[in-house]
Amino acid sequence: AERFVLDDGWFRKRDDDTSSLSDWEVDPRKYPDGLGPLIDHVQACGMRFGIWFEPEMINPDSNIHRMHPDWALGPDDQILGRQQKALNMALPDVRDFIFDRMAAILETHDIDYIKWDHNRVLPMPDAAQTRGSYAVIDRLRTAFPHVEIESCASGGGRIDFGILSRTQRVWLSDSNDALERLKIQQNAALFLPAAVTGSHVGPRRCHTSGRILDIEFRAWVAAQRHMGFEMDPRELDAREQEVLRAVTAWWKANRDWMFNADILRLDTADPAVIAEQQLAVDGSRFVVFAGKAATSAQIAPRPLRLTRLDPSARYSISLRNRTSAPALSRGDHILKSGPVTLSGAALMQSGFSLPWNFPETMWVVEGEKL
Incomplete structure (x- = not known):
């Protein structure tokens, strides 16, 4: 404090x-x-x-x-x-x-x-x-x-x-x-x-x-x-x-x-998820906060698409709080294992899926332009 x-x-x-x-x-x-x-x-x-x-x-x-x-x-x-x-x-x-x-x-x-x-x-x-x-x-x-x-x-x-x-x-x-x-x-x-x-x-x-x-x-x-x-x-x-x-x-x-940063409210396919992307003024980094406000009616998390990135640039994204992810019998989600590199075009057009989680939780995804 x-x-x-x-x-x-x-x-x-x-x-x-x-x-x-x-x-x-x-x-x-x-x-x-x-x-x-x-x-x-x-x-x-x-x-x-x-x-x-x-x-x-x-x-x-x-x-x-x-x-x-x-x-x-x-x-x-x-x-x-x-x-x-x-x-x-x-x-x-x-x-x-x-x-x-x-x-x-x-x-x-x-x-x-x-x-x-x-x-x-x-x-x-x-x-x-x-x-x-x-x-x-x-x-x-x-x-x-x-x-x-x-x-x-x-x-x-x-x-x-x-x-x-x-x-x-x-x-x-x-x-x-x-x-x-x-x-x-x-x-x-x-x-x-x-x-x-x-x-x-x-x-x-x-x-x-x-x-x-x-x-x-x-x-x-x-x-x-x-x-x-x-x-x-x-x-x-x-x-x-x-x-x-x-x-x-x-x-x-x-x-x-x-x-x-600009706070960019993200559209989500899952109404239980409330997400935003905070993008640095120079575009060099961002953080995504994806809160799960309720039990999802969907069987698996839908991809979350980002916005206002450089489509030709490559970004390293990582799940800041991945140690909090619950263990599932279906294998590890790639973001639970470490950073992933994707293009800006991929992040905006296809997005990425977050690991499954319980209601009243928050995923924090950090991104850095390479």
Whole structure:
């Protein structure tokens, strides 16, 4: 891990989601010496430090709401979302207040990352609300140019060109279920490159679906995008630790070219397979992620055809995670034995077959132009 992000709950009297949004002062009960000792410890472990804010929101049970109930957007008797209201970002006093509270934290702590959340819909559409939010973000970016911002809104509720021009990362969904993420990421690839698309390895049992998925599937799905971890690492057994280290090391070794790669969604003959090809800008290499989302109705895997290769060039392709392939009595699949050399024309016109595998698994095929 390269960065530790402190999530919701660090500010005054925030013991659940019913109170204290907008107060944005460190809770002395939880951090009697402030955030400094925690940040020092995180940095001593070789990581940078980030922190969670939900700047545009306010709880009725908060000091600021009691002082300025007129700062809330919408009527007094509105239905609350997640026990909170939205602040009226069109008001200059609100924008100044938010900036001052956030700046006070950023000025006094070595923080280089903000997870900027937005966990309820607005009580009414209001363009002035959006312009006000952009104004605060712009002001913070000017005052703290080293601080990266991730846009999160109950997951992917606010991903557009306006927010992308002001933030470095977006969060697609609050579901860390790798099976759901596989599908979400496939569709989001029409709009978003890997470099800005956060994807985290979740816990063994997903908190949103209850589904239990193998660590290899969870890790490779996260490695398709901007990889992170969102779990209690103490739950990992020895094998899970080994797999997570290996996939993370692979991602770090490849992320520089993958962040600039084109994500090409592949057509598959098997509806159970969700596949994409990430192609380097110079065409010298690619990686194919082929996830099996369900039990296949086909007796044997169908060929997977690639795209946008040089038809006259030759490519060496290899199955990165071939040691995970289940043993079958029908003999070894050629990709399970080692690299294979094929022409670009063959890869695009005929394709290649992947070894058979169980549902909720991922094949990772690396290709290099010779």
